[in-house]
Amino acid sequence: MAAAERNIDRMARLVAGTEVRLRPHYKAHKCPELMRRQLAAPGTAGAACQTVAEAAELAALGCADVLLTNQLADPRRVAELLALPPEVDLGVLVDRPEQVDLLGAGAAAARRRVRVFVELDVGLRRGGFDAADPDVAVAVGAIEEQPWLELAGVQAYEGHAVLEPDVELRHRRAADAHALAGRFRDRLARLAGRPLVLTGGGTGTADLIAATGALDEIQCGSYVLMDAAYGRLGLPFEAALFCVATALSAHPDGRVVLDAGMKSLSGDGLPRALTPGVRVLGLSDEHTRARQAATVLRTGDRLLLQPWHVDPTMNLHDAVVVVEDGRTHTAPIRGRHAVRAG
Ligand SMILES: Cc1ncc(COP(=O)(O)O)c(C=O)c1O
Incomplete structure (x- = not known):
């Protein structure tokens, strides 16, 4: 635990004195005891998770700000998420207009405000709109029409960059992804007429994000325990899981x-x-x-x-x-x- 605590401290020091906030990712370990310590670190905005079951664990921990960094396409999962204690501020991703309709219907039924983050594919080719997809505007319009949904930001996870061992290449790939995401966020903020949060990042790009402030949040997961894949990168975090x-x-x-x-x-x-x-x-x-x-x-x-x-x-x-x-x-x-x- 001492090594994990040092990693938590190192990540907190990385963003100290910057506007960048940490959003530790529960999916990395699913261990409430560890997450409790991560959430207590200065500069932490809330937590990220990948499944509704993880969101429920974060809610049980008393985490007040939970971002599900995933889309929901099953009304039962939407209902489960929205049944979490009302004091938890929930965020969910969308990358298709249909998901907005599903989420909007669930939020209206639960009479609960949900923050929506539009996911942009910045190179991973997993989730996320292509920046040029005309359905981006359709999804934004649909969010704005739903009374219980609030367009809160943009999700841009540069998963294709985070594990690149060559630091120059890693930073170049990440910087390109951040630039694309920044332009996309600005475009959506103009459509919405208000500032939007840009969230993404991971253990391998946290140093760059802290230095440039290109994203508002870092969804750092592996840093707390580290693994052999990340161990090759020479990052300022130490192995804590064996x-x-x-x-x-x-x-x-x-x-x-x-x-x-x-x-x-x-x-x-x-x-x-x-x-x-x-x-x-x-x-x-x-x-x-x-x-x-x-x-x-x-x-x-x-x-x-x-x-x-x-x-x-x-x-x-x-x-x-x-x-x-x-x-x-x-x-x-x-x-x-x-x-x-x-
Ligand atoms: C959406 C998202 N954000 C953040 C992370 C955390 O990344 P890392 O473990 O590199 O810190 C992941 C990991 O796969 C992810 O899928």
Whole structure:
């Protein structure tokens, strides 16, 4: 926890003295205990989340400003979101006019104000309008017509840039995305006749955003625990999440088999072994295959693995073991899967 606290402090110091606000992303870890500490950091505007189940956890934590950085296309999910305690200020993304109609109907039924953020695709090719899509104006018009919806801002997540290891390329890609997003926000603000918030960003672009002020908010997620993917970037955040594995067999030819696989660690990349001289080669369901040059690990030895990707790793577990002030306790991970019939 001390490492996570230092990361929280470093991110807060990055934006100190600027107009940029932090919006930590709950999806990174889904751990209320961690998020409580992140929300207490100076310069924090509220939290971001990716699912309605996560939004419910944030509401239960007492977070007063929750931005769902996703679209909703199912009236049942809209109703669930709008059933959260009324004191929570809710924001939702749209990138199609149809979503506005759905959200507007739900908001009217719940008699609840909802802040709407128009998502712009700035290069990730996931969610978001193309800037030139004529339906942007249609969606903005539809928001303005809905009595319970308020056009609040623009979402522009430069996910294609955040993990680029080459810092110049990362910053160039991000700066291009920010420039596009800034022009788009200004256009929508003119249509709306009032200032709009520009939100986006992530761990890998937080330094640039803090320095330029190009976005109003940083939706920083991974920074608090970090992972091996981000570890390659030389960012000012340290590893705070590890999986303890045991060497099931250490063979004389250097092969080592560990008892943690894709059911404990994200399978979209290889974890990093913290023991020097041990290199991870592959993951299967319940095993990690590694190789050691000299005998640093013997059968039965334990070692630490840093996951490749924090979000899907945390999503595999019910709880994390927190080490704090020389003591341990378990902290639940909540809001993972909402299993629903129908
Ligand atoms: C919409 C959105 N915002 C913010 C983030 C957080 O990014 P990071 O973990 O790089 O801080 C993500 C991560 O995928 C995201 O999808």
